[in-house]
Amino acid sequence: MIRRIFPHPVLSLTLLFVWLALVNKVTSGNVLLGVILAIVVPMMTAPYWPRRAKIGKPFRVAEYILIVLWDIVVANVQVALIILFKSNKNTHSHWITVPLEITSPEAITVLAGTITMTPGTVSAMLSADGGSILVHCLHTDDPDGVRDEIKSRYEWRLKEIFQ
Numbered sequence: 001m002i003r004r005i006f007p008h009p010v011l012s013l014t015l016l017f018v019w020l021a022l023v024n025k026v027t028s029g030n031v032l033l034g035v036i037l038a039i040v041v042p043m044m045t046a047p048y049w050p051r052r053a054k055i056g057k058p059f060r061v062a063e064y065i066l067i068v069l070w071d072i073v074v075a076n077v078q079v080a081l082i083i084l085f086k087s088n089k090n091t092h093s094h095w096i097t098v099p100l101e102i103t104s105p106e107a108i109t110v111l112a113g114t115i116t117m118t119p120g121t122v123s124a125m126l127s128a129d130g131g132s133i134l135v136h137c138l139h140t141d142d143p144d145g146v147r148d149e150i151k152s153r154y155e156w157r158l159k160e161i162f163q
Contacts, residue, residue: 004043005039005043006039006042007042007043007046007049008042008045008046008049008052011038011041011042012038012039012042013038015034015037015038015041015042016034016035016037016038019033019034019037019038020034053104053106053107053162054162055161055162056160056161056162056163057160057161060157060160060161061161063157064154064157064158064161067153067154067157068114068117068118068154071118071153072117072118072119075118075119075120075121076119078119078120079119079120079138082120082138082139086139091138091139092139092140092141093136093137093138093139094136094137094140094143094146095124095134095135095136095137096134096135096136096137096143096146096147097132097133097134097135097147098132098133098134098135098147098150098151098155099131099132100130100131100132100133100155101151101155101156101159102155102158102159102162102163103130103163104162104163105130106162107158107159107161107162107163108126108130108133110158110162111123111133111150111154111155111158112126112133114154115133115135115150115154119138120137120138120139121135121136121137121138121146122135122136123135124136135147135150
């Protein structure tokens with residue numbers, strides 16, 4: 001019965017908190033509407049989620065989030081320095097193909113989102129077979145190093161989390 005009302009409890013909690021953050025005021029009416037949204041939206045979208053992602057090591061999720069947040073801060077500084085002090089002719093943009101070992105659609109989506117959220121890189125395309133992702137890097141002199149860093153810093157953690 002509970003699984004029917006809350007088919008995706010994490011999504012329900014996320015929707016409730018996002019709603020309260022968006023309205024920027026915690027009143028009984030806002031909480032009630034947030035609870036209604038948190039129940040109705042997951043129930044309506046449940047048929048589109050035939051299988052749920054299994055999180056193998058939940059503590060790795062917290063570690064991953066902290067690493068990504070740190071990388072976003074560092075990359076912001078690096079991009080600012082590139083913009084302020086590098087001329088266009090000294091900026092070396094590259095398209096980098098990153099072969100993937102992860103196969104879970106959720107893990108690939110999180111990886112692509114992580115790459116895009118980190119300033120200076122954008123995930124542009126996933127190959128048709130899901131075996132590699134195309135990444136644009138604003139500036140690097142070592143495209144292979146960027147590829148290896150994505151694999152060693154993000155992909156193996158996602159592999160542990162989702163598989």
